[in-house]
Amino acid sequence: MIIPGKPLPIDRSKRASRRHGQLAHSVYCLAALLVALFLAAIAARAQAGNGEKGVINFLEPKLSDPVLQHSKEIYVLNGCAYCHGVDLKVRNGEAADLMHSALVGADVDGNLLAPLLRSGIPQTPKLSPMPQFSDLSDREIADIVRWIHYARQDGRYKELASASDSAPGDAVAGKTYFDQRCGSCHSKQGDLSNAVGKYGAAALKLQILRPDVLQPTPSWRVGDLNNTKLITARKQHQKLLENYSASDVANVFAYLQMK
Amino acid sequence: MNLTRRQFHKFALGAPCVAALGGMINSADIQAAAKIDSNIHGVQFGLQPFCYHDLPMNIENRPVLIQRMIQNGLGVVELHATWVEPRFTGPDVTPEEARDKIRQWRRSTGPDYYKKVKQEFDDAGISIFTYYVNFSASHTDEEIDATFEAAKTLGAKGVIGSYGLAVAKRLAPFPGKHGMFAGLHNHDNLSDPDAFSTEESFIKGLSFSPDFKATLDVRHFTAANQDCLGFMERHHDRMSSVHLGDRRRNNGRSTPFGQGDAPIIPLLCMIRDNHWPIVALLEFEHGTLLSGVEEVQICFDYCKRALE
Numbered sequence: 131m132i133i134p135g136k137p138l139p140i141d142r143s144k145r146a147s148r149r150h151g152q153l154a155h156s157v158y159c160l161a162a163l164l165v166a167l168f169l170a171a172i173a174a175r176a177q178a179g180n181g182e183k184g185v186i187n188f189l190e191p192k193l194s195d196p197v198l199q200h201s202k203e204i205y206v207l208n209g210c211a212y213c214h215g216v217d218l219k220v221r222n223g224e225a226a227d228l229m230h231s232a233l234v235g236a237d238v239d240g241n242l243l244a245p246l247l248r249s250g251i252p253q254t255p256k257l258s259p260m261p262q263f264s265d266l267s268d269r270e271i272a273d274i275v276r277w278i279h280y281a282r283q284d285g286r287y288k289e290l291a292s293a294s295d296s297a298p299g300d301a302v303a304g305k306t307y308f309d310q311r312c313g314s315c316h317s318k319q320g321d322l323s324n325a326v327g328k329y330g331a332a333a334l335k336l337q338i339l340r341p342d343v344l345q346p347t348p349s350w351r352v353g354d355l356n357n358t359k360l361i362t363a364r365k366q367h368q369k370l371l372e373n374y375s376a377s378d379v380a381n382v383f384a385y386l387q388m389k
Numbered sequence: 390m391n392l393t394r395r396q397f398h399k400f401a402l403g404a405p406c407v408a409a410l411g412g413m414i415n416s417a418d419i420q421a422a423a424k425i426d427s428n429i430h431g432v433q434f435g436l437q438p439f440c441y442h443d444l445p446m447n448i449e450n451r452p453v454l455i456q457r458m459i460q461n462g463l464g465v466v467e468l469h470a471t472w473v474e475p476r477f478t479g480p481d482v483t484p485e486e487a488r489d490k491i492r493q494w495r496r497s498t499g500p501d502y503y504k505k506v507k508q509e510f511d512d513a514g515i516s517i518f519t520y521y522v523n524f525s526a527s528h529t530d531e532e533i534d535a536t537f538e539a540a541k542t543l544g545a546k547g548v549i550g551s552y553g554l555a556v557a558k559r560l561a562p563f564p565g566k567h568g569m570f571a572g573l574h575n576h577d578n579l580s581d582p583d584a585f586s587t588e589e590s591f592i593k594g595l596s597f598s599p600d601f602k603a604t605l606d607v608r609h610f611t612a613a614n615q616d617c618l619g620f621m622e623r624h625h626d627r628m629s630s631v632h633l634g635d636r637r638r639n640n641g642r643s644t645p646f647g648q649g650d651a652p653i654i655p656l657l658c659m660i661r662d663n664h665w666p667i668v669a670l671l672e673f674e675h676g677t678l679l680s681g682v683e684e685v686q687i688c689f690d691y692c693k694r695a696l697e
């Protein structure tokens with residue numbers, strides 16, 4: 131049995147030391163160091179690429195919110211990460227791209243994902259059907275769904291934050307989008323009248339994607355749990371973030387900048 | 390009598406010689422080539438390193454793969470081509486361009502390259518049992534020949550992969566030309582008539598060539614509500630290996646060993662008691678919070694306990 135953090139049974143350095151004495155031991159250590167440096171260089175170079183190289187730790191980075199961390203662990207424990215990626219970057223070419231799936235984008239608290247998880251996708255032209263998870267508890271299913279949405283929001287934020295600079299927006303289209311999706315809570319003439327001045331252009335784009343004021347901090351204080359206005363606003367922005375296109379963001383940005 | 394570790398393994402592994410019923414696979418050959426002894430009471434264990442899920446399968450990670458197999462004490466590997474071949478995919482490369490590049494690479498790469506790879510495994514005491522390549526309709530004859538030659542240079546006995554009946558039919562003349570076998574590998578797709586997923590599909594595929602062997606994926610066969618033990622009883626002489634893992638029936642999820650519906654213990658006992666030269670390749674897909682090395686060890690220990 132291998133115990134984490136404990137050396138494994140094969141310890142070649144000790145064997146070399148006994149056999150060849152101190153000189154051989156030193157040579158071995160030097161060689162081991164060079165090999166370690168070489169492997170570290172390989173790992174560093176690999177990790178600088180698409181992130182699918184080196185050795186992966188599915189549980190890192192550890193999240194400050196224990197509920198989200200637990201949800202990630204349930205997602206990993208059920209093997210979802212092997213195909214869909216822990217960060218929703220597809221690892222197995224056959225798996226659905228949950229980062230951009232319309233179904234995930236339309237899901238509200240598992241109303242679409244939970245039935246799909248329970249039934250699997252047995253009918254498929256792909257080599258290997260998605261298994262069914264009918265024996266999981268409601269809580270486990272909710273954890274998997276929670277992680278998918280969190281990872282999608284995180285991934286979409288990164289994608290859109292870097293992509294939204296590439297094309298100028300259409301202010302007219304932005305107004306239409308704003309009126310339909312944002313207008314019930316915000317107004318360009320009201321709370322957002324000085325948005326550009328307040329944040330500056332670059333930061334405003336990031337605020338459109340994920341407003342700082344709505345960033346969740348783990349809190350189980352009763353007052354925070356009952357702040358329905360904040361909770362609702364957070365959920366609405368999370369849903370928008372999951373479904374924005376790069377042009378949506380550019381258009382809304384152009385509209386807010388328009389005088 | 391003082392024996393070095395190497396001499397001990399040579400002595401211990403050379404003793405039992407079980408002739409393969411199918412002709413080409415001989416468990417003694419497999420064992421003799423492997424210096425790490427992972428033969429447990431007559432069952433030769435190996436690894437499909439896909440189940441080091443935390444270790445992406447690429448050339449850069451090959452030294453880590455070898456080190457991990459030493460740590461796990463597994464002396465036989467089914468080596469996926471991605472551990473050997475460069476990757477040509479990338480953000481600015483179309484799938485067609487990448488496909489062309491790998492085809493060209495396979496046709497132009499000589500045996501010296503593969504000999505060096507084989508040496509890495511030889512030095513670690515690991516035998517390459519099979520080479521895993523997913524053949525498709527896009528493979529040219531020249532490319533298929535080159536792949537079998539590459540596998541042979543690596544020391545593999547066969548080439549296996551995930552493909553359906555149509556591709557298998559096309560592959561039929563190739564393994565015999567190279568003195569090897571081709572492994573047919575199942576998933577659990579019951580909706581695709583071309584897929585290997587049932588006993589009937591295996592019977593059909595195996596009829597295409599005497600050089601075809603079944604690589605029975607126990608996990609997927611169970612999920613497809615098939616009878617693993619019955620299949621072994623009826624077709625053991627046409628089997629090269631099993632992919633050993635656990636899953637629940639009815640397209641159920643993968644589970645840790647012993648928690649699903651796959652008959653892992655009886656299956657291993659059948660191989661042991663009938664002296665079948667069927668290699669048990671550990672390959673699981675259940676999630677874990679442990680490292681790949683730790684989880685493989687748990688699975689391997691489960692099998693060892695079953696055979697003690």
